[in-house]
Amino acid sequence: MLTYELKKSPGVPLYEALYRCLRQDILSGKLSPGTKLPSKRALAENLKVSKITVEGAYNQLLAEGYLSSREKVGYFVERTEHTAAPAAIPAPPLERPEPPMLDLTANGPAGFPFTVWSRLQREVMLDRGETLLRPLHSQGCPELRRAIAAHLADFRGMSVSPGNIIVGAGADFLYNLLLQLLGREKTYAVEDPGYDKIRKIYTSGGALCIAAPMDEQGVMPQALGDAQVLHISPSHHFPTGIVTSMARRQALLSWAESVDGYIVEDDYDSEFRFHAHPMPALKALDRQGRVIYMNSFSKSLASSIRISYMILPDGLLARFGRELGFYSCTVSSFEQYTLAQFLSQGYFEKHINRMRKYYRSRRDRVIRALETCPWAERMTILEKDAGLHFLVKVQTVLDDDALTALWAQCGIRVRALSSYYCGEVPPEDRGCLVVNYSGLDENELIRLNDLPPLP
Amino acid sequence: MLTYELKKSPGVPLYEALYRCLRQDILSGKLSPGTKLPSKRALAENLKVSKITVEGAYNQLLAEGYLSSREKVGYFVERTEHTAAPAAIPAPPLERPEPPMLDLTANGPAGFPFTVWSRLQREVMLDRGETLLRPLHSQGCPELRRAIAAHLADFRGMSVSPGNIIVGAGADFLYNLLLQLLGREKTYAVEDPGYDKIRKIYTSGGALCIAAPMDEQGVMPQALGDAQVLHISPSHHFPTGIVTSMARRQALLSWAESVDGYIVEDDYDSEFRFHAHPMPALKALDRQGRVIYMNSFSKSLASSIRISYMILPDGLLARFGRELGFYSCTVSSFEQYTLAQFLSQGYFEKHINRMRKYYRSRRDRVIRALETCPWAERMTILEKDAGLHFLVKVQTVLDDDALTALWAQCGIRVRALSSYYCGEVPPEDRGCLVVNYSGLDENELIRLNDLPPLP
Numbered sequence: 001m002l003t004y005e006l007k008k009s010p011g012v013p014l015y016e017a018l019y020r021c022l023r024q025d026i027l028s029g030k031l032s033p034g035t036k037l038p039s040k041r042a043l044a045e046n047l048k049v050s051k052i053t054v055e056g057a058y059n060q061l062l063a064e065g066y067l068s069s070r071e072k073v074g075y076f077v078e079r080t081e082h083t084a085a086p087a088a089i090p091a092p093p094l095e096r097p098e099p100p101m102l103d104l105t106a107n108g109p110a111g112f113p114f115t116v117w118s119r120l121q122r123e124v125m126l127d128r129g130e131t132l133l134r135p136l137h138s139q140g141c142p143e144l145r146r147a148i149a150a151h152l153a154d155f156r157g158m159s160v161s162p163g164n165i166i167v168g169a170g171a172d173f174l175y176n177l178l179l180q181l182l183g184r185e186k187t188y189a190v191e192d193p194g195y196d197k198i199r200k201i202y203t204s205g206g207a208l209c210i211a212a213p214m215d216e217q218g219v220m221p222q223a224l225g226d227a228q229v230l231h232i233s234p235s236h237h238f239p240t241g242i243v244t245s246m247a248r249r250q251a252l253l254s255w256a257e258s259v260d261g262y263i264v265e266d267d268y269d270s271e272f273r274f275h276a277h278p279m280p281a282l283k284a285l286d287r288q289g290r291v292i293y294m295n296s297f298s299k300s301l302a303s304s305i306r307i308s309y310m311i312l313p314d315g316l317l318a319r320f321g322r323e324l325g326f327y328s329c330t331v332s333s334f335e336q337y338t339l340a341q342f343l344s345q346g347y348f349e350k351h352i353n354r355m356r357k358y359y360r361s362r363r364d365r366v367i368r369a370l371e372t373c374p375w376a377e378r379m380t381i382l383e384k385d386a387g388l389h390f391l392v393k394v395q396t397v398l399d400d401d402a403l404t405a406l407w408a409q410c411g412i413r414v415r416a417l418s419s420y421y422c423g424e425v426p427p428e429d430r431g432c433l434v435v436n437y438s439g440l441d442e443n444e445l446i447r448l449n450d451l452p453p454l455p
Numbered sequence: 456m457l458t459y460e461l462k463k464s465p466g467v468p469l470y471e472a473l474y475r476c477l478r479q480d481i482l483s484g485k486l487s488p489g490t491k492l493p494s495k496r497a498l499a500e501n502l503k504v505s506k507i508t509v510e511g512a513y514n515q516l517l518a519e520g521y522l523s524s525r526e527k528v529g530y531f532v533e534r535t536e537h538t539a540a541p542a543a544i545p546a547p548p549l550e551r552p553e554p555p556m557l558d559l560t561a562n563g564p565a566g567f568p569f570t571v572w573s574r575l576q577r578e579v580m581l582d583r584g585e586t587l588l589r590p591l592h593s594q595g596c597p598e599l600r601r602a603i604a605a606h607l608a609d610f611r612g613m614s615v616s617p618g619n620i621i622v623g624a625g626a627d628f629l630y631n632l633l634l635q636l637l638g639r640e641k642t643y644a645v646e647d648p649g650y651d652k653i654r655k656i657y658t659s660g661g662a663l664c665i666a667a668p669m670d671e672q673g674v675m676p677q678a679l680g681d682a683q684v685l686h687i688s689p690s691h692h693f694p695t696g697i698v699t700s701m702a703r704r705q706a707l708l709s710w711a712e713s714v715d716g717y718i719v720e721d722d723y724d725s726e727f728r729f730h731a732h733p734m735p736a737l738k739a740l741d742r743q744g745r746v747i748y749m750n751s752f753s754k755s756l757a758s759s760i761r762i763s764y765m766i767l768p769d770g771l772l773a774r775f776g777r778e779l780g781f782y783s784c785t786v787s788s789f790e791q792y793t794l795a796q797f798l799s800q801g802y803f804e805k806h807i808n809r810m811r812k813y814y815r816s817r818r819d820r821v822i823r824a825l826e827t828c829p830w831a832e833r834m835t836i837l838e839k840d841a842g843l844h845f846l847v848k849v850q851t852v853l854d855d856d857a858l859t860a861l862w863a864q865c866g867i868r869v870r871a872l873s874s875y876y877c878g879e880v881p882p883e884d885r886g887c888l889v890v891n892y893s894g895l896d897e898n899e900l901i902r903l904n905d906l907p908p909l910p
Contacts, residue, residue: 001800028605028609029608030605030608032601032605107590110585110588112585112588114584117580118577121573121576122573125572130565132757132759133563133567133759134563134759135562135758135759136758136759146487150485153483153484153485154483154485159484169624169628169761169786169787172782172783173624173628173631173785180659180661196781197781201781204635204779206635206639206661303590303783304587304588304590304591304787304789305787305788306784306787324659326652326655327627327656329761330625330785331624331787332759332760332761332762332787332790334759334760334790335789335790345456346458
């Protein structure tokens with residue numbers, strides 16, 4: 001809220017003092033064009049002046065063209081010729097409002113526990129006070145790492161030492177650290193199909209990145225060429241949903257041992273399995289210290305709270321301390337301690353249980369909508385049991401561009417499985433659509449009813 | 456607080472059900488050795504059982520060696536032979552309590568405005584709700600970037616477009632992005648003397664990093680060899696305190712233009728100038744888009760809230776969008792919006808003014824303590840007008856190691872200027888101590904009185 005010290009000067013009425021303050025801020029660019037001013041009543045209360053004083057100031061600014069007013073909406077700062085250089089700052093690209101659509105590419109964690117989070121944040125500040133301001137341990141605060149280890153023990157049956165955990169502000173940053181730790185002169189293999197972003201990060205970080213082809217059991221070790229680092233999501237591959245088989249896991253661990261390499265295990269949405277008992281993490285099979293486990297709270301809590309972590313095997317951990325221990329941890333201590341409390345007081349478990357129910361019924365509604373849409377007879381839903389997406393195979397003569405364009409005409413955004421491929425797309429993966437259902441607006445599901453006859 | 460669902464089973468008393476739950480958690484490592492258990496009363500209340508039930512369970516665990524008790528302190532989990540693998544987890548290195556000392560190497564922002572910050576955080580959650588969960592703009596949220604631009608306009612007289620600002624979780628991460636943007640095949644020059652860390656980050660990031668020697672006007676352009684990127688702090692060099700002269704600034708800008716290079720301007724503690732009007736940023740002189748401005752809220756607010764930013768010239772900004780726009784922003788949306796409010800509602804300015812007064816009187820007390828200590832006649836205080844550190848020149852035959860060892864004997868931690876050098880140390884910079892006064896404990900200043908006679 002705008003706050004000024006309005007000093008009474010002889011001959012200057014209070015409304016004019018306020019008018020001058022506001023004009024100054026508009027001219028200096030502090031109040032930029034388009035900014036909505038507080039309501040007259042709110043500003044009056046805040047400044048402890050009468051509403052008439054604020055009205056006087058606003059009216060003067062309106063008359064001089066510094067403000068505009070929109071009925072029942074409020075007062076807005078105008079772009080004006082008076083404005084000095086700083087005010088001419090162009091506004092940065094804002095989140096543009098999207099037209100209404102059914103977006104099957106969006107990830108949107110819902111149901112964030114604002115009330116609990118807010119309370120824990122306040123408690124952390126009260127309890128820890130000045131100690132929150134101390135420089136952070138480069139691996140993240142011990143309390144959070146202990147809470148993560150306990151969570152993994154309970155939830156994933158993993159036995160992990162908190163001392164091996166490294167907390168970072170998002171996986172992107174951790175991949176950058178990994179490149180420095182493992183060496184960018186090595187060749188990195190990433191799943192094909194897979195996330196473009198992982199490939200981009202390794203490449204932009206200076207490493208050679210190759211595509212690791214997959215069959216229905218997972219990545220094939222014999223096709224890894226010169227790679228010494230393999231990045232996979234064995235529990236639930238995106239976008240195919242493939243779960244790497246136990247035999248393949250053993251084969252991949254042997255491969256890592258034979259090339260003196262490492263496997264980065266991305267366990268990104270292991271919290272959301274609906275039917276089967278999830279397969280244990282690859283990390284749990286790793287006897288030779290070849291697996292780097294990664295996970296984050298992006299899908300399970302919110303991607304805009306930037307907390308991810310990786311677990312290094314002992315050999316790499318020692319090297320991390322020696323060579324990269326100078327890096328500051330990238331996550332704010334306030335949020336690290338808040339999350340530590342959130343985990344250790346059992347709120348995370350409750351939240352996950354709640355979200356699992358929520359997503360399960362969401363997924364059921366999406367599947368029902370697909371099963372009753374005009375294309376239902378020609379569609380097969382694949383891999384519907386795991387994670388926050390599934391595949392839909394469409395029997396059609398259309399190519400994938402034409403297929404997604406047809407959906408786009410109905411206001412449905414969807415990506416074809418083929419668009420996640422880097423190398424050649426196998427024929428059976430044509431005509432496959434990837435349905436991310438965590439971020440869609442359920443009111444828009446009716447758009448599926450408008451799909452035109454399928455050629 | 457520990458929470459269990461205690462189910463009554465036939466033949467199993469309630470205290471034993473609780474005992475089993477606790478033992479299970481101790482064996483699994485969820486309750487790690489050394490953990491303090493809740494008081495009997497508190498746990499009883501939490502579990503809605505009688506205090507006698509809890510007492511029964513605790514006594515059983517005591518008898519079996521799972522717990523120990525300390526009179527009037529409480530119950531603690533024991534390290535026990537029973538414990539299975541996960542319980543053998545070694546606790547991660549905790550912040551070790553330091554013995555009392557006068558630490559002249561520590562940086563400690565004090566006076567964090569907890570009350571205001573906590574309130575703004577709550578307001579941000581209430582006001583913005585679910586919109587906080589949306590994926591972040593890769594450059595940081597527009598509101599924060601606008602608030603930073605307005606702050607720089609007001610405070611540093613800089614005209615900056617919010618669209619050119621990139622927010623990141625600490626300078627370390629931003630340097631990593633810069634390496635990817637400018638190219639790690641280039642040679643990077645860093646000030647000598649200077650922060651070891653900056654050198655380490657560029658080197659670990661894969662670039663060749665050379666030392667840029669300085670004279671009293673700043674870095675010397677003729678000594679930059681093959682460098683195409685120069686990292687400097689022209690407003691206030693650490694640790695010498697040198698302010699780069701206007702002539703030298705122009706010469707460095709011409710150098711950048713002539714080698715088709717860039718200057719990274721680290722404006723790290725420009726908020727804390729006490730006497731002189733601070734010199735404008737190098738960025739403000741840059742007509743050719745050669746300067747990348749960097750600053751952070753580490754010194755001005757708290758280093759454990761990880762918010763830094765850089766300002767790219769237009770040419771680099773376009774390339775950033777094309778080549779690195781896939782990176783997620785590393786700062787939590789919750790804290791970005793909180794800081795945006797903190798800046799735009801004028802709290803930051805008030806905080807800085809308060810801290811400036813605080814640090815000024817702190818510095819005066821440190822200088823007074825130095826001026827009245829046994830070595831006073833042989834010491835000259837240099838550069839006392841700027842920033843949060845200054846230099847003390849000691850007339851002595853001792854070398855720098857012997858000098859700092861002598862202080863260490865009195866419980867004073869201090870670094871010699873020479874220890875910040877990468878190349879040769881000029882003779883006049885021997886016998887110089889760097890006094891960081893922001894993080895010291897004033898009660899320990901009396902240690903200066905115990906300095907032994909100076910050889």
